[in-house]
Amino acid sequence: MSLIAFRGITRVYGQGDARVSALAGIDLDVASGEFVAFMGPSGSGKSTALNVMGCLDRPTAGSYTFRSLEVTDLVDQERARLRRAWIGFVFQGFHLLPRSTAVENVELPLVYRGISAARRRELAEHMLDEVGLADRRHHLPSALSGGQQQRVAIARALVTEPQLLLADEPTGNLDTARSEEIIALLARVNREHGQTIVMVTHEPDMAEHAHRIVHFRDGRIESEQRTGRTP
Amino acid sequence: MITTLGEALRMALAQLRRNWSRTLLTSLGIAVGVGALVAIVGIGQGASRSIEQDLASMGSNLVSVEAGTGGGPQAHVSAPPFQDRDIESIRRQVPHLSGVAPMASSSVTTHYAGLTWSTSVTGSSPDWLGVAGWTLASGRALEDGEARSGAAVCVLGETVRENLFGDLDPLGARIRLGDADCTVIGVLAAKGENTMGMDQDDLVWAPVRFVQRRLLGTTGVDRILLSVDDAANTDEVLLSLDAVIRELRHVRSDATVDFQIRDTREMAEHVGGITTVLTGLLGAVAAVSLFVGGIGIMNVMLVSVGERTHEIGIRMAVGALQGDVMAQFLVESATLSALGGLAGVALGVAVTAVGATVLEVPFVVVPAAVIGAVVVSAGLGVMFGWMPARRAARLEPIDALRAP
Numbered sequence A: 001m002s003l004i005a006f007r008g009i010t011r012v013y014g015q016g017d018a019r020v021s022a023l024a025g026i027d028l029d030v031a032s033g034e035f036v037a038f039m040g041p042s043g044s045g046k047s048t049a050l051n052v053m054g055c056l057d058r059p060t061a062g063s064y065t066f067r068s069l070e071v072t073d074l075v076d077q078e079r080a081r082l083r084r085a086w087i088g089f090v091f092q093g094f095h096l097l098p099r100s101t102a103v104e105n106v107e108l109p110l111v112y113r114g115i116s117a118a119r120r121r122e123l124a125e126h127m128l129d130e131v132g133l134a135d136r137r138h139h140l141p142s143a144l145s146g147g148q149q150q151r152v153a154i155a156r157a158l159v160t161e162p163q164l165l166l167a168d169e170p171t172g173n174l175d176t177a178r179s180e181e182i183i184a185l186l187a188r189v190n191r192e193h194g195q196t197i198v199m200v201t202h203e204p205d206m207a208e209h210a211h212r213i214v215h216f217r218d219g220r221i222e223s224e225q226r227t228g229r230t231p
Numbered sequence B: 001m002i003t004t005l006g007e008a009l010r011m012a013l014a015q016l017r018r019n020w021s022r023t024l025l026t027s028l029g030i031a032v033g034v035g036a037l038v039a040i041v042g043i044g045q046g047a048s049r050s051i052e053q054d055l056a057s058m059g060s061n062l063v064s065v066e067a068g069t070g071g072g073p074q075a076h077v078s079a080p081p082f083q084d085r086d087i088e089s090i091r092r093q094v095p096h097l098s099g100v101a102p103m104a105s106s107s108v109t110t111h112y113a114g115l116t117w118s119t120s121v122t123g124s125s126p127d128w129l130g131v132a133g134w135t136l137a138s139g140r141a142l143e144d145g146e147a148r149s150g151a152a153v154c155v156l157g158e159t160v161r162e163n164l165f166g167d168l169d170p171l172g173a174r175i176r177l178g179d180a181d182c183t184v185i186g187v188l189a190a191k192g193e194n195t196m197g198m199d200q201d202d203l204v205w206a207p208v209r210f211v212q213r214r215l216l217g218t219t220g221v222d223r224i225l226l227s228v229d230d231a232a233n234t235d236e237v238l239l240s241l242d243a244v245i246r247e248l249r250h251v252r253s254d255a256t257v258d259f260q261i262r263d264t265r266e267m268a269e270h271v272g273g274i275t276t277v278l279t280g281l282l283g284a285v286a287a288v289s290l291f292v293g294g295i296g297i298m299n300v301m302l303v304s305v306g307e308r309t310h311e312i313g314i315r316m317a318v319g320a321l322q323g324d325v326m327a328q329f330l331v332e333s334a335t336l337s338a339l340g341g342l343a344g345v346a347l348g349v350a351v352t353a354v355g356a357t358v359l360e361v362p363f364v365v366v367p368a369a370v371i372g373a374v375v376v377s378a379g380l381g382v383m384f385g386w387m388p389a390r391r392a393a394r395l396e397p398i399d400a401l402r403a404p
């Protein structure tokens, strides 16, 4: 059974001459436990597709079912609950709280899940260890390098063990060695916990870790290919 | 909503500390309004307590009867005074009276051993002591026999004693009272000043007949003070008094009367009415300033929501529900406002203390007003924070995330 089903998903920005079809009719299924990589040129709609999947953005037209639930019918509050219950994000632009330390940023999703302060700290510190930032817990984002900020963002996404992890270029700012570590971490949570992952990447090496690669062009899916790995 | 109130409070305090100068200025608006309210209620309470004390020191359940209808001096001249037999009739016919004191007053200059003091003399009956609520500090009061005969005896108020005798013992001394002499038989216990700042102890008490014959050269009095045995009987006394005096003065029931009856309750209502109106007016001004303070909070919260749009987007993306965002901003504005309220209470109590000293009224802090002020200001924060908080909660996550 597919976790996610996009049918004719369209997302149009702007009006008149400034009208842009970021997504121009996408049909896509993602099975539970699958690890999918999105590739494609800049502006081809990968991030937009991820935002719609994560219930952060609403499609202009089309149908989106998440676990047989028609998401386009949901009100804001229901979408927020769905997001809280199932989804973790790693954003292209990190989106860390600038005045909170690394560990506080990682704790943030747990605050909204009613987890006690002590347990939050424990889980957040453990997750920072996993991404190799044990010694940077109490640094503000501004005191971290781009790659370190990216790893804080990954730790924040993983700390809730979401059933669906949406990662927008999670290794975009990392060197090869770090990239390998992070991708190995993602592959591990996918394999061991069965967490479904949809990841955007520009690097074919990284995409090779996924089960399937989806190629975007001009807001459409150009082609799909299997990597030979299976869930 | 999943965040606890404690969590929201922690976030609010952190945020307010970060923008401490903005916090200070915004809460100042509330502080001024709350301070004004607390001070007004405090001073108002002090004033009415002081008026109550005044009324109590005038004597309790007091009724006064005056010849004439007040107003101009002509009214007094044309209205005949009350004679001894009138007073006797009142004493006999009006029920529930615990004392009847005819009042003949005159300003006099007193002399003793080369010292002079200008004061007023109150000629009255022995009942006056109880009716007007006095006690004796030393010596004795007038006796019935002395009152009837108009004996040359007098009782001094504390101020007069102080000025004529200082450290000397006044009892038994003969002092000069205008054109007459009298023997001091007692001293009244001091009452101090009343609310208007008048020295109540600056007087001499002597038999009414003595004052009439030796100082005024009249018979009869223009004013009678009466005390009622129980406040519950006041209305009955007023009615009966009116009937008896009409009868004595041959006033037909439909004609206008040439006398006036008043009771302390009426005076209290009059004075109390004035303070209530004043307190109400000042309270309205304070309420307006609270409202302005509330608008200030709303303004600052709107700015804050605008500045933190990106933060709100992040919180929503990682799992905050609308209620969580709403709670965060509401708790923040309530805390901001309550901090202002606390500062306002401190300010108000300080102003009350100073005001009480300057106006010479008792210093009263009403606990309910203090607690109420803090609760009301927190409520004000919720009220004026509502719109900005709702605006934050209704942001579309993707738009909020794209904000700078």
Ligand SMILES: Nc1ncnc2c1ncn2[C@@H]1O[C@H](COP(=O)(O)OP(=O)(O)OP(=O)(O)O)[C@@H](O)[C@H]1O
Pocket: A013, A014, A020, A021, A022, A040, A041, A042, A043, A044, A045, A046, A047, A048, A049, A092
């Ligand atoms: N808020 C927006 N308003 C207008 N146009 C937008 C907006 N967001 C995205 N677009 C447009 O939609 C198209 C798809 O954008 P999207 O961010 O999905 O691309 P992408 O594939 O993620 O690119 P990249 O690899 O550079 O991240 C682009 O042409 C972009 O200009």
Ligand SMILES: [Mg+2]
Pocket: A046, A047, A048, A092, A168
């Ligand atoms: Mg993108």
